[in-house]
Amino acid sequence: MNIDQNTLSAFLTELMGESGVISETADTSRYTTDWSGERLGEPLLVARPRSTQEVAAIVGFCHRHQVPMVAQGGHTGLVGGALPDAERPELVISLERLNRIRDIDPLNFTLSVDSGCVLQTIKDAAAESDCDFPLSLGAQGSCQIGGNIATNAGGLNVLRFGMMRQLVLGLEVVLPDGRIWNGMHALHKDNRGYDLKQLFIGAEGTLGIVTGAMLKLFPKPETSRTALVAVPDVSAALALYAQARRSCCDLLCAFELIPRACLELALEAAPSLSDPLESAYPVYVLFEVAASGPVDLDAMIEHLFEKGMEDGHVLDGVLAANDTQANRLWQIREYMVEGQQHRGEHLRTDISLPISSLSEFYDEASRAMIARSPDTEIIAYGHIGDGNLHFNLLPPPDLDLAAKQALLHELEGELFAIVERYQGSISAEHGIGRVKQAPFLDGLSDLERELITGLKTLFDPDDLMAAGRILPRRA
Template identity: 65%
Template sequence: MTIRNDTAVAFFTQLLGAKGVVAEAEDQERYVCDWAGGRLGMPLAVVRPGTTEEVAEVVRYCHEQRIRMVPQGGHTGLVQGALPDDHIAEVVISLERMTRIRRLDPLNFTMAVDGGCILEEVKRAAEENDCFFPLSLGAQGSCQIGGNIATNAGGVNVLRYGMMRELVLGLEVVLPNGEIWSSMRALHKDNRGYSLQQLLIGSEGTLGIVTGAVLKLTPRPQQSQTALLAVPSVEAAVRLYALARRVGSDLLSAFELIPRQCLELAFEAAPQLSDPLDEVYPNYVLLELAASGPVDLSVMLECLLEAGMEEEVVLDGVLASSIAQADQLWLIREGMVEGQLLRGEHLRTDISVPISAIAECVEQAAAAVTTLSPNSLLIAYGHIGDGNLHINVLPAAETPGEALPALFEQLEGAIFTVVDGFDGSISAEHGIGRSKQAAYLARLSSTEQRLLTSIKEVFDPDELMGAGRILPLAERQLLSNIH
């Protein structure tokens, strides 16, 4: 460790105390990996401030000393945005000690929280006050609200409630120079000038650190209906979605496409799960209707099933008769992600296209993957209701490990080319980070790149926070960091 590093660690320890600094390499292990197994470098130190003011003090010191910083949430990212750099030592700023629920107003349907609050704890606190915070993710037991905001998180309820930017009313942010900017107002309408708040949501820790937020709540659903329906094709699933939107009005809260291969992956990851239907079908839809008022959801779902069978877009199905049975069906959706991990290294994508183009996009992507790698397994699943699919590829078991990076690059490029043909997005909810940067930049117009670079320069002219994420380092920074 250099003198500069020793000096920085000593300052952080004096400021935060021993519990607020993780300086030894062996103790930093869990801060240098993400959920998907990504790993880059080792940080100069991991700091764990307990208040917004402590975050600001840490950032001010790093700004004065020209030390790079990377904000970090619950280690559930998938694009290497929160991992420390592998060339330049960075200070990891973890908000895991900032877990206060500051206030909850059930009459205003708002909740103010620290940025380090775990999503599951936020949801529980809302429900204890007969409210509901609708963001729902597989990682909700470990992801943090600040990270959800920084990445504009999506999840299974987007079709009804929108992404994270629709669920945030106010923010508190520590800027890259250590200033604290706050808009922590519990206002449902505020139309004053440019929205700095919306600019910061989705900025992936490159423009500031979210230390607090005012969240928008809704009434707690008093009833729900969950069903797993077998459908003959992806195209049928899309047609069923349109039908469900019409029959279910605005009460449809989730509508997930799950191909048969994903059920098999879920069974591998969770052997306690059993096949919900007696027969095997090529594709399934997992849907949920929820309401907080005197609405008969069971009748609504029955009407949907009758209409679906009449139009031949539903082949079979199972309706959850209890909360426990509904939870079992949702465990399939969670287990299939774990099942992919058990198969080893694989290609993940997170694309979106117009809902009407989903079936054709899957068909073209499958053809492109088969051409490049006939023995690989393509699985396309995701959120039909917002056009967001995860078209993932599991390579053949015999593929040598050293050949995987080049193969994944080829396959991803082919899938992204298909997505481009539908004027889609290469990142619907995971963000850009490091791993999607090249593909993102290749699709930016010169005007977009100029505007985005200008925004970064206004907030962080020295490129000390989240450097090299989303946008590349400026040429001056590249030159100054050559050792």
């Protein structure tokens, strides 16, 4: 950095006005903490641009004067990727004011937006045009689409609609030197050589700052049905999933695994919720089907229930009679996450495995964790229709904070070793950021590390943009 903070502040204020710059510590505090509650360093300043051109001007200035920078969205990340660095102060570029719905084309089933648009705003805009943007996350009321793209977000509907990568047709990106790449194509088929947009999806802001996106829309579902089913074990849940894929075809949107311990955590976090079935069962499955045409979804689910009971895979179940009941069932899934937060220090993981290996992995990993720490509580749930499991751990409550952290670190290493043996991934959708960097690097081959490092060096030779995320910061 070859300028002082006052010079940087003066440039930003001239560019965006006083409302576009935040400098006081009391005002910058919300830009230093994400949803996980973690806090790292203090930003040099917070810049709040309103347009792609302002983002480009800011990034170009930082490039010329060697100012480190990091883009920030809705503060819902879980791997420390968008938090300002604790060792090398960075300019935080908040995209919260870059929040326009640019255009919607219901005939082409596309929607173009600024990257700071909140996901729920996008979903509402699509619905007003009788369309659907299917990305569905617990944080959709606050997360921004730019962050969803940067982390290749997944969520509940990956089973039917794919990850964020499958929902993006085009991007607009400010590169680390301030140039603007305009790839805002609305083409559903485009085979002109390298697909550059894919380099930025999942790159966590290390190769450029996404400022706009052309998103793929779908017909708005006319009917949907949500059901919660009790099953004997994880193996039965997977057998039921296989049957559901065959019985419901492409109408199956979500298929969530919820062991009893997870359901109890949700009831603990939200006393207004009630146990959905009369008896307690070891494992539950929460699933949803939706259709846009004249499809009898009730008959489809009834057949699935009957076949599951015949095969011994279904013990009990409930089909939501209306949207209110469906929402209450989905609240169980949402409040499980809140319940973990209320318990304090815990291990969050976001792993994925081949679907056919999930049951065997679940059993082996559970045995390994219990053998090492019998009083640690396993909270393992996830989107098993796409192989994504959140195998989380609550440490014994009688340990002090340091002992909890040490134990969880040890258990994480053992868990990731099992994931590797099953040829899985340590990050299904949250990304790498800082939190998962060490195990991510450990799992790379020499060639993979060479290629990834080469990409970063090509796009950002000075290592100014989101340095230290995914790859270590260069000295």
